[in-house]
Amino acid sequence: MNNYPIIQLLIVEDQHILAESFQRLFSEQSQFNVVGICTNKVEALRALSLLKVDIVLLDLSIPEHGKLTPNVDRGFQILEYLQEHMPHVKSIVLSSYNDYSLIKKSIQLGAMGYLLKNTSLTELLKAIQQVHSGTKYLQNQVEEILHRKDLRNETKITETVQLTRREKEVLTFIAQGLTDMDIADEIGLKKFTVSEFRSHLLRKFSAKNAAELVNKAHRQGIL
Template sequence: MDKITILIADDHTLVRETWSFILNTDERFKVVAESGSGEEAVELARQMRPDVVIMDINLPGMNGIEATQLIRKYSPASKILGVSLHTQPTYARKMMQKGAMGYVTKNSSREEMFRAITEVQQGRRYICEEIKNILSEQVINGEDQSNGVNALSQREIEIIQFIKKGFSSKEIAESLDISVKTVEVHRYNVLKKLNLKNAAALVNYINNSQLEFE
């Protein structure tokens, strides 16, 4: 039986090497390439056409969500498995919307990672148990998915990341190559979704929140 070929995209060398070692010890898998950036992952996927791409969301430059969309374009047969420290369901949803077949967190076990790889390679969607449990709790608690952090778009999350670093609207606009007005619209939408009154409240929310905006 042919081995499942895998491309690993993560910006931490030790993480890539650890995953590569673990996966190559299993006779079902063969890691054919490793990448530390989204741009490189897209190019490697285009060249090598791996069966599965293990894609970290937080990559420097082009993030994993953007890279996923391009890999689906240039190597449509490759199945993408999103991996992240983020446990908010919104990240899993955004990855799946851009073409990923599965999503696991870095809290997942080796066995669950193996199961996720084989499931997505066979064309079936896979969401890790941690995310499924969080979704179940939200349903039980009656949390509104149209508001709060789960309603934030990827661009709004990017805006929050810049605000957390102390960037002004002008600096954010220059960094993202968009207008200051567009930044202000995003900031307004963030306040509305998080039910906050002003920028000071947003900064306080970001600094005190246990949520991951890195």
């Protein structure tokens, strides 16, 4: 007999056969207890309000309720709900989707784990234990998807952003927190011209503001 706490699991999966197979698997493990199985968003939110849950095993693509068509937005809405109202409840996405944008968004919305449905039972149990202890867990295949895409993005930015001497000069002053008027005084240009340089730099780096601009420039080694 061990002294580990029993982990209370809520399974959110619209495929009944798969959900029930998970329940059978967990019933054979003394450290886990399935408190409920939900097949749609409405059921999941109701269960979360009524049951003591440690970890939600979430399939992203579920219906709103009943037999409506499954949609990944419903899964994201559950993650958002947990993040805003129940931050103590951890979530692991267990999905058939290996799309970079869906993985990235899940993590941004607070998912502490992301595994594909081809994962082994051993790895799934390991992920649950690790997430329960407060550490994120990504399946190796998922990590590779994120790494390859991020690497391509970095390479693309590095290859496309080329700066003139004057643009680099203006960028350096922006990084120092100077206003357009201050920069204009420093390099002997009109404020309007400096503002144009700032706009060009934001476009070149696909940055929304000065902070993002400076951050991207640092990542490329320009600053």
